[in-house]
Amino acid sequence: MYLVQTFKQVGRKLVAHPIQAAKTAESAMATAERLAPTRAGVIAFSQEVDVETDTYDEPRVLLRLGNLPPGLME
Template identity: 35%
Template sequence: MAKKTFYVVQPFELGKRGALQAGRAMEARTAADAERIARRMAIVNAGAIAFSRDVDPDSDDADPPVLIASFGQVPDSTLEAA
């Protein structure tokens, strides 16, 4: 079966000791929506990223994430953990 593309926005917040922590991720409908939402989330959080990921629904096989946009403070290894 064909892979499906998911668009995700991941905000980051500053923890108690100033360390960046991932907030609650959310799915977007399109790449443009994901970028717009990430831009807005970065205003009220330390930062946010928008990325896409192709997933095969039958096997749950996923391609590596592809960064769409990054705003504010985000960890350097953000996409490695996604």
């Protein structure tokens, strides 16, 4: 699964927008790059999901742009 999370600046806080899904890593990174100029921060990442057991592996960061919450996927 490939995902893009964007954030907006509200005062001193970064507030997350809804996560957007992408079909490929390239598509997730392209979406992140397209959204970056209008957002405080953007992160594109992938995550393996086992639907049978409903378990999620650790996310793998594909791209970070702008300001992101401290410790986000480090």
